[in-house]
Amino acid sequence: DAKTTQPTSMDCAEGRAANLPCNHSTISGNEYVYWYRQIHSQGPQYIIHGLKNNETNEMASLIITEDRKSSTLILPHATLRDTAVYYCIVRETNAGKSTFGDGTTLTVKP
Amino acid sequence: DVKVTQSSRYLVKRTGEKVFLECVQDMDHENMFWYRQDPGLGLRLIYFSYDVKMKEKGDIPEGYSVSREKKERFSLILESASTNQTSMYLCASTPQGQGGNTIYFGEGSWLTVV
Numbered sequence: 001d002a003k004t005t006q007p008t009s010m011d012c013a014e015g016r017a018a019n020l021p022c023n024h025s026t027i028s029g030n031e032y033v034y035w036y037r038q039i040h041s042q043g044p045q046y047i048i049h050g051l052k053n054n055e056t057n058e059m060a061s062l063i064i065t066e067d068r069k070s071s072t073l074i075l076p077h078a079t080l081r082d083t084a085v086y087y088c089i090v091r092e093t094n095a096g097k098s099t100f101g102d103g104t105t106l107t108v109k110p
Numbered sequence: 111d112v113k114v115t116q117s118s119r120y121l122v123k124r125t126g127e128k129v130f131l132e133c134v135q136d137m138d139h140e141n142m143f144w145y146r147q148d149p150g151l152g153l154r155l156i157y158f159s160y161d162v163k164m165k166e167k168g169d170i171p172e173g174y175s176v177s178r179e180k181k182e183r184f185s186l187i188l189e190s191a192s193t194n195q196t197s198m199y200l201c202a203s204t205p206q207g208q209g210g211n212t213i214y215f216g217e218g219s220w221l222t223v224v
Contacts (some may be wrong), residue, residue: 034212034213036213041198041218041219042212043114043200043202043215043216043217043218044153044200044202045215045217046213046214049212068146085149087152087153095129097157098143098155098158098202098204098213099169100145100152100153100154100155101151102150102151103152
């Protein structure tokens with residue numbers, strides 16, 4: 001699996017959009033981009049994933065650059081409950097091994 | 111909803127004890143994983159399994175073994191627990207198949223070795 005690079009931490013004001021970047025410059029053609037988040041003391045929770053096109057669901061939007069070397073997770077209206085560690089990973093469809101990096105600690109402030 | 115259940119949420123074991131961490135998933139997933147998570151180190155993959163009786167080493171397999179006798183169950187074994195294995199352990203599963211496949215995580219098992 002390709003490696004990912006994320007900023008260690010970010011702050012966001014409550015009610016504003018949180019934009020979390022991820023670099024995955026060595027991504028290969030059959031690897032998807034996934035985002036998970038982990039709230040303290042819980043297991044990671046799936047947010048969204050995509051291959052080439054931008055994706056949106058009830059939780060977030062995922063913007064993938066045309067060359068697929070980076071992506072951005074967007075939480076449109078961050079709340080205090082969105083404070084968590086956010087992980088960006090890339091993996092193949094049937095890949096057994098899935099490697100997580102250190103993630104970005106997002107702190108939403110009142 | 112997919113459910114990944116880890117049998118023990120909190121455990122305290124003594125150095126040298128044999129420890130079993132059990133994980134069960136109810137969605138017939140082929141792939142199962144064990145990670146450990148330590149402050150500042152993110153999630154590190156210990157072992158994974160892509161089928162019954164099949165296993166592969168992850169990034170940090172030393173001091174651990176695994177067992178997958180049935181598709182739904184994946185056990186992590188610490189043959190002789192040591193204090194540096196104090197950590198939170200996360201089990202996960204995902205199906206095989208075409209298209210992106212989400213990884214589903216359990217709630218974690220906090221192990222303290224004294």
